[in-house]
Amino acid sequence: MNSLSLNATPEGWSVARIGEVCDVNPRANKTEIPDDLLVSFVPMPAVGAGDGSIDVSQERRASEVKKGFTAFKEGDVLFAKITPCMENGKMAVVPKVANGHGFGSTEFHVLRPKEGVEARYIYYYVSSQNFRGVAERYMTGAVGQKRVSTTYLKEQEIPLAPLNQQKRIVAEIEKQFSRLDEAVANLKRVKANLKRYKAAVLxxxxxxxxxxxWRKQNPDVEPADKLLERILEERRAKWEEAELAKMKAKGKVPKNDKWKGKYKEPVAPDTDGLPELPEGWVWVRVDVIAEVMLGKMLDRKKHQEGKELPYLRNVNVRWGAVDTGDLLQMFFKDSELVRYGIRAGDVLVCEGGEPGRAAIWDGKQSGMMYQKALHRVRFLDGYDPLLIVFYLEHLAKSGRLERWFTGSTIKHFTRESFAGLPLLLPPRDEQVAIVEEVEKSLSIISETAEQIDKDLRRAERLRQSILKKAFQGGFNR
Structure with missing residues (x-):
């Protein structure tokens, strides 16, 4: 059950149980605390995960917290006992508290170091991944409510250095952590700058x-209004083809072309408040150049017929990528396979959750369907679907997409609203140039972010190796 091998402790050290060097969950004489006294209050969120931070600025009257909360004081070590807080490292040394008293969540164990024991020495030992990793295996209770017991904590052994060495070890840990923290902060700053750079690119x-x-170098490119004319011709041709198929299915053969008069001409987009476009570009509604359809409503009460097939939900659609690691299945009738099927090049846009989040389906997995929480957008020839993914992410991250949402607390991007969204349409050749430039930048951003994540993981491993070395006597002088 020990988190570190304690077979060979350095000369002059001893091995003790935590219950021998700390009072674990000591009783507090709450009757001595006046009811109207202001005391520090520390809920679970006030303790940082893995960084030892603690916010004791919140204050309450003692009468409000004497019952139902855990008491502690300056110099105690708080140890989160419940999952996932324990695994995440929610532990800290209590600093000065209001009027000498602190109260907090009952999900904290309190370790009060005895004489000759340095609080931060205890903290660094019990907060190490080695200690937490072993403790996780011995948690008890129901799933989602597992806890580290008081008995377990008391019985755990700790390599105990003499007090003067404890202080030197803590000082050395904090010196090395300080350097590491500076490096980590720099990495996180670079990562934040990458997000800003991506936003600027989009x-x-x-x-x-x-x-x-590019436009200066290519002045004779066909403008987008000419491209739009061809798209509209294709739009009408597809409508006529579909209408003829419907009539033939009913055994009807049109005698003349009057039926073509039912075709609904496309509506111009509402461009009020929109920025001026570059020369050669035009605004167009999404539903003018694409088919927009919501997926199948999930209703488990209805009779299950047809084939059970995997389908995408909004949680599967990330910005620019589809995650198929958590797929569910439901039944689809043969008559629904085309209606709710997706194919390579389809754009999937979230209707709820994070409305507008979008990605393109790559078609690598056949037989994929989609649920009503998603819009399937299938563009006519002449528009690169990556452009709408870039455009939606830009609008969403800049806060400009919200004007198209419905709902005050739970936001939705309805089909009607999304279909009417004004979409920029650049010339076809310029679309190619835009996608090429954006993907080049996004590739650099992705590679850099991946390297930063590797460095951050390496920094955490180094942090744990520092702690391991410290408690094996590696900092003895």
Missing amino acids: KAAVEGKLTEE
Whole structure:
């Protein structure tokens, strides 16, 4: 059950149980605390995960917290006992508290170091991944409510150095952690800058600034209004083809072309408040150049017929990628396979959850369906679907997409609203240039972010190796 091998402790050290060097969950004489006295209050969120931080600024009257909360004081070590807080490292040394008294969540164990024991020495030992990793295996209770017991904590052994060495060890740990923390902070700053850089790239792409020089070098490119004319011709041709198929299925053969008059001409987009587009670009509604359809409603009460097939939910759609690691299945009739099927190149847009989040289906997995929480967007020829993914992410991250949502607390991007969204349409050749430039930048961002994540994981491993070395006597002088 020990988290570290304690077979060979350094000379002058001893091995003790935590219950021998700390009072675990000591009783507090709450009757001595006046009811109107202000005391510090520490709920679970006030203790940081894995960094030893603790916020004791919140205050309450003692009468409000004497019952139903855990008492502690300055110099105690708080140890989160419940999952997942324990595994996440919610532990800290209590600093100065209001009027000498602190109260907090009952999900904290309190370790009060005895004379000759340094609080931060205890903290660094019990907060190490080695200690927490073993403790996790001995948690008891129901799933989701597992806890580290008081008995378990008391029985755990700790390599105990003499007090003067404890202080030197703590000082050395904190010196090395300080350097490590500075490096980690720098990595996180770079990662934050990558997000800002990505936002800037997407903004430049949808505003035409990314290809400003390209346009100067290619002045004779066919403008988007000509492209739109061809798209509209294809739109009408597809409608006529579908209408003819419907009539033939009913055994009807049109005698003339009057039926073509039922075709609904596309509606112009509402461009009020929208920015001016670069020369050669046009605004167009999504439903003018694409088919927009919601997926199948999930209703487990209805009779299950047909084939059981995997389907995508909004949780599967991330920005720019589809995660198929957590797929569910439901039944689809043969008559629904085309209606709710998706194919390579379809854009999937979240209707709820994080409305507008979008990705393109790569078609690598056949027989994939989709649920009503998603819009399936299938563009006519002449529009690169990556553009709408870039555009939606830019609008969403800049807060400009919300004007198209419905609902005050739970936001939805309804089909009607999404279909009417004004979409930028650049010339076809410029679309290729935009996608090429954006993907080049996103590739650099992705590679850099991946390297930063590797460095952050390496830093955490180094942090744990520092603790391991410390409690094996590696910092003895």
